[in-house]
Amino acid sequence: MMNIDVLTLFPEMFEGVLGSSILKKAAEQKAVHYNIVNFREFADNKHKTVDDYPYGGGAGMVLKPQPIFDAVDHLKEQANSKKPRVILLCPQGKPHHQKLAEELAGEQHLIFICGHYEGYDERIRQNLITDEISIGDYVLTGGELGAMVIIDSVVRLLPEVLGNEESHRQDSFSTGFLEHPHYTRPADFRGMKVPDVLISGNHRLIDEWRAKESLKRTYGRRPDLLQKIELTDTQKKWLLEFENEQK
Incomplete structure (x- = not known):
């Protein structure tokens, strides 16, 4: 069974998508397990803030490394997974395509990180993630919609999810x-x-x-x-x- 974890500040956004159609069927068949996590729960300050002003000044707020690193460490330990694919949704990432979806469908554990601010602390990119992926040359308010698109493209490829193996081929x-x-x-x-x-x-x-x-x-x-x-x-x-x- 594939495990898919999603780190987001808006877990409610995923309820309708993952609870409908093929994605719901895949979970019921135990082809995949979804775990939607609000990474604010991992903030180590009393106000549960996960962003801060960028060094050097500039517009917007930057996602802090601590909540993300701690959340990913927790998910790895929880799943007893040493080498999950940790995917950062970002317009700077490589474009998503069918061959990449097929590659990801062969993994046992995927972790998606959905930001919702001006950007990510660069240490997240350099030291934590395995993939930066974009779903197009445009900017969204957060990574949630991109994560949903990629999850849909991957889960439908899992064995027996579509019923007819020739469908996706x-x-x-x-x-x-x-x-x-x-x-x-x-x-x-x-x-x-x-x-x-x-x-x-x-x-x-x-x-x-x-x-x-x-x-x-x-x-x-x-x-x-x-x-x-x-x-x-x-x-x-x-x-x-x-x-x-x-x-």
């Missing part, structure tokens, strides 16, 4: 390409028809159509992804078709 980015289009009943809705190949019953042609449409969607929406993929001769032929269609 065909996701966009898991294969390197964006996912192909999907259709369901009715076959004709307001004159908009499902492609004939999908109702043909010919699985070889269906697989070929899906592969081609996946490549076409990637070419049209995220051509940058194709620079990282070694295409087959067939895929190169399809790509030439797409390019000619645009001329």
